[in-house]
Amino acid sequence: VGLHKRGSPKGSVMMKILTDFSKCTECRICELACSFKTFAGFNPRYACLTVRLSKDGLVAEPMVCIHCQNPACMKVCPVSAITRDEATGAVVIDENQCTGCQKCIESCYYGAVRFHSEKKKAFKCNLCYGQPECVRYCPTGALQVTEVQK
Amino acid sequence: VNMSYMNKILWVDLSKRTSCVESLPDELKIHYIGGKGFGIERLTEIFPKGDPFEEQNPLIFGTGPLTGTIAPCMRACVVSKSPLTGTFCDSYFGGHFGQEIKYAGYDVIIVTGRAEEPTYLFIEDDRVEIRKANHLWGKETDAVYHEIKKELGDATIKVSCIGPAGEKKVRFAMIDCDFHRHAGRGGLGAVMGSKNLKAVALKGTHLISVYDPERFAKAVWEANEALKGSEGTRALTQGGTVGACFDFSNSMGFLPVKNFSGGVLKPEIMEKVEIAQHQNKLWLRDNACAGCPIRCAKIGRIREGAYKDTICDNIEYETLGLMAGNLEWMDLGAISFTNWLCDNLGIDTMSVGAVIGFTMEAFERGILTKKDLDGLEPRFGESATTIELIRKIARREGIGDILAEGVQIASERIGKGSDELAVHVKGLESPAWGPRGSSGMGLAYMTGDRGGCHQRAFPIAWESLGQGPQGDKLEPLSQDKKAELVAWEQNLLAAYYSLVSCEFGRTGISTAIYLHLLSGATGLEFNETEFLKVGERIWNRTRLYNNGNGVTRKDDYLPKRFEEPIPDGPHKGHCFTRADQDRLLDEYYKIRGWDSNGVPTSEKLKELGIDKRT
Numbered sequence: 001v002g003l004h005k006r007g008s009p010k011g012s013v014m015m016k017i018l019t020d021f022s023k024c025t026e027c028r029i030c031e032l033a034c035s036f037k038t039f040a041g042f043n044p045r046y047a048c049l050t051v052r053l054s055k056d057g058l059v060a061e062p063m064v065c066i067h068c069q070n071p072a073c074m075k076v077c078p079v080s081a082i083t084r085d086e087a088t089g090a091v092v093i094d095e096n097q098c099t100g101c102q103k104c105i106e107s108c109y110y111g112a113v114r115f116h117s118e119k120k121k122a123f124k125c126n127l128c129y130g131q132p133e134c135v136r137y138c139p140t141g142a143l144q145v146t147e148v149q150k
Numbered sequence: 151v152n153m154s155y156m157n158k159i160l161w162v163d164l165s166k167r168t169s170c171v172e173s174l175p176d177e178l179k180i181h182y183i184g185g186k187g188f189g190i191e192r193l194t195e196i197f198p199k200g201d202p203f204e205e206q207n208p209l210i211f212g213t214g215p216l217t218g219t220i221a222p223c224m225r226a227c228v229v230s231k232s233p234l235t236g237t238f239c240d241s242y243f244g245g246h247f248g249q250e251i252k253y254a255g256y257d258v259i260i261v262t263g264r265a266e267e268p269t270y271l272f273i274e275d276d277r278v279e280i281r282k283a284n285h286l287w288g289k290e291t292d293a294v295y296h297e298i299k300k301e302l303g304d305a306t307i308k309v310s311c312i313g314p315a316g317e318k319k320v321r322f323a324m325i326d327c328d329f330h331r332h333a334g335r336g337g338l339g340a341v342m343g344s345k346n347l348k349a350v351a352l353k354g355t356h357l358i359s360v361y362d363p364e365r366f367a368k369a370v371w372e373a374n375e376a377l378k379g380s381e382g383t384r385a386l387t388q389g390g391t392v393g394a395c396f397d398f399s400n401s402m403g404f405l406p407v408k409n410f411s412g413g414v415l416k417p418e419i420m421e422k423v424e425i426a427q428h429q430n431k432l433w434l435r436d437n438a439c440a441g442c443p444i445r446c447a448k449i450g451r452i453r454e455g456a457y458k459d460t461i462c463d464n465i466e467y468e469t470l471g472l473m474a475g476n477l478e479w480m481d482l483g484a485i486s487f488t489n490w491l492c493d494n495l496g497i498d499t500m501s502v503g504a505v506i507g508f509t510m511e512a513f514e515r516g517i518l519t520k521k522d523l524d525g526l527e528p529r530f531g532e533s534a535t536t537i538e539l540i541r542k543i544a545r546r547e548g549i550g551d552i553l554a555e556g557v558q559i560a561s562e563r564i565g566k567g568s569d570e571l572a573v574h575v576k577g578l579e580s581p582a583w584g585p586r587g588s589s590g591m592g593l594a595y596m597t598g599d600r601g602g603c604h605q606r607a608f609p610i611a612w613e614s615l616g617q618g619p620q621g622d623k624l625e626p627l628s629q630d631k632k633a634e635l636v637a638w639e640q641n642l643l644a645a646y647y648s649l650v651s652c653e654f655g656r657t658g659i660s661t662a663i664y665l666h667l668l669s670g671a672t673g674l675e676f677n678e679t680e681f682l683k684v685g686e687r688i689w690n691r692t693r694l695y696n697n698g699n700g701v702t703r704k705d706d707y708l709p710k711r712f713e714e715p716i717p718d719g720p721h722k723g724h725c726f727t728r729a730d731q732d733r734l735l736d737e738y739y740k741i742r743g744w745d746s747n748g749v750p751t752s753e754k755l756k757e758l759g760i761d762k763r764t
Contacts, residue, residue, distance in 0.1 A: 022435060023435075024435075025435070025436045025437055025438035025445040026437060026438060027438035027439070027440065027441060027442050027443065027445065028246070028440055028441065029220060029441055029442075029443065032219070032220040032441060033220060035357065036220060036363075036367075039357055040357075040359060040363060041357025041358055041359040041360075042218055042219045042220060042357060042358040042359075042360075043218075043253045043354070043355070043356065043357045043358065044306075045253070045306070045354075045355055046357060053305075055296070056461050057329060057449060057461065058434060058435075058449060058450075058451070058461060060435075060437075117355060137220070137374075139374070139443035139445075140436070140445070
């Protein structure tokens, strides 16, 4: 964890959060850790990741941003508020530039971009710029950090 | 400030179809912290006495200052006057519903009154909507969850609801909280049914902030590390409550067998229901309540036998004890299916195990005949007939109408000496921990504020170690030092239930850590003595409430069954005599500062700052 701090070659590898749904217990500690880090309070509705439950309840799956290679959210943003963080490879939103048009939200297949109804801004995972809180708090290893070659 | 409180109480009156918000008084936080404490304070004020089915009996959904945060193992509660016991009743649930109360911006939601027709509440932050539920009436809980979320168009809404049993006011109906976590004991689902309230749906967009984020995060980490290092926690994680307790309980002769007669399971039954069978034939994955790293719950699918392919939650220790033990069932699939069925009908599996055990023994003894039982012949060891009987209870059909009253009232109505087979204290059917090998446990049942309950003090844990909390020697069968132990633990747990913490958190987290969490979240500083004082204050208020509803010394005795010598196990031959119970009570009342009739003295109330008029 903490790629940029270890000084990996800029831009050659990127971080990803690996999920293993078979280890997910639906405790939503990841969501709480995320909302606390992102908005200084607790409520899963303000987390950048969500645990999605199958209708029969048998499967709980953490849905995290995969910071995809071809990010539609970034492409559709009319004000270029979404960019890639070179140190981690994360696709990040600049809150100051975001106009709240929600085009990025509509374009994300994973539902990884969310809307803050009070701030009227989109928000999403930024990999905590290298030390994801969700991974740090996950009690089962359902969330893990990995590095992939670009 | 007291940051992690939402500082609001929502009141909903179903008769007048109105709601209003009261700001949470600071005094309440300091004297009662939350959960159980808020519950007894408000219950006393709103409904000091009366029939639990009267419309003014409130249904109080209470949270604590740590509920909804990342502090591990936090829950919420429902407080009301119980139709099963006629006493104060607090029933706790995990899952995700309690957290959503906070996210909606409230610490407490109080529902009073009675709707004219089937109704459900939809609360979205400040908006309170009373909606029709005619189309949901009669439906089982699984269906209610799905239909409400579909109707409101949001799968993230959290729901609590009753099944058909709550609608029919079965006195041990429960409230099912998102998802299949229950305010299980004491029949509060029947109170909800009496209000024509099928469900409460919640959606909240408030953030819970904390007083000192850094300090709070540090305490959370400390708590999580403590859980990781605890063997007791690990046992719960790996095997749930069955893995953690079942073998131990059987080897100590604590299991209820054949309507609480014995304490040890037949080896051929044990073989079929032991932990490995659950792990290999039922479970698929761990399942946790919100914010809980312990994950003692499991979810799975019944993989063989007559009930295969039912998706099931784990069978909890109590349910297994009261079915494999009390009813001598050896078909694990049938037990798992019954667990699922009870969740869907909305009845408490524990009371069900006790009520059916009572019925089986009454049938065996000829007190109840095939004719009385609508042609059914419930026998120990046999499950199919019983499942039929459970359906009848939940819908109050035929004999089910009498059994739906719980063993106390049912035995009064049946007569013929059946009261000697009714195993309960104050109407609450006994849990799956026979007390005859543990004097302290007996006293805990005798004095439990919601009736004979294992969650108000659990001296078995200390007595089986032979050591008290201060390291002093304890003899399990002796009455020495038990009053002191029970009173201390009741106070401590009452305080924990104000946080509102799940008792399994205690397998790793110390009181000191809980107090760090509390001060980090709220800025309220309590030392351990003050924390215990809050618990003692709460406990005295629940006693006063019960006194006001007719409870005195006469109600503080064990059922006849535990006065009979236990026939098996390491404590074979032991029982509670009336003299034993009197000695325990005398000491307990004295330690409590109550008079010989079990009423708190005015000196004690003054010491605790309780105004007798309330």
